[in-house]
Amino acid sequence: MTSPHTLPLPLQEDLTTRHEHGWRVESRHLTSDGLVLYVRCAGCGALRVDAQGHQGLPPTALSHEVGVSPPAWPAG
Numbered sequence: 001m002t003s004p005h006t007l008p009l010p011l012q013e014d015l016t017t018r019h020e021h022g023w024r025v026e027s028r029h030l031t032s033d034g035l036v037l038y039v040r041c042a043g044c045g046a047l048r049v050d051a052q053g054h055q056g057l058p059p060t061a062l063s064h065e066v067g068v069s070p071p072a073w074p075a076g
Contacts, residue, residue, distance in 0.1 A: 019043055023050075036062075 021041040028037045034053040040046070050059035 021046060023048065035059075 023039040024042050026038050037050040039048050049063040051062050052059040
C-alpha cells in the first residue's frame, strides 16, 4: 500500500562496483595452505581476503568485497 504523504527511500549506491579495483596488500600471514592476504582497494577502500596457495600462482578471493565509507578508511 502506498501513501501520497510519504517519500520513496533513496537507493544506496554501492561504491565497490563503480570501478575496477586496484587491490593493495595490507597484511599477510602464512598458513598450512599458503598465504592469507588482507587486501584493500586503493580507489574506494573496499576490503577483501585472498588466499595464495603457491607463490607462482595469483591469489584467489576468499571473500566478497566489503565496502567502507570514505571517512572510515585510513589515509595513505
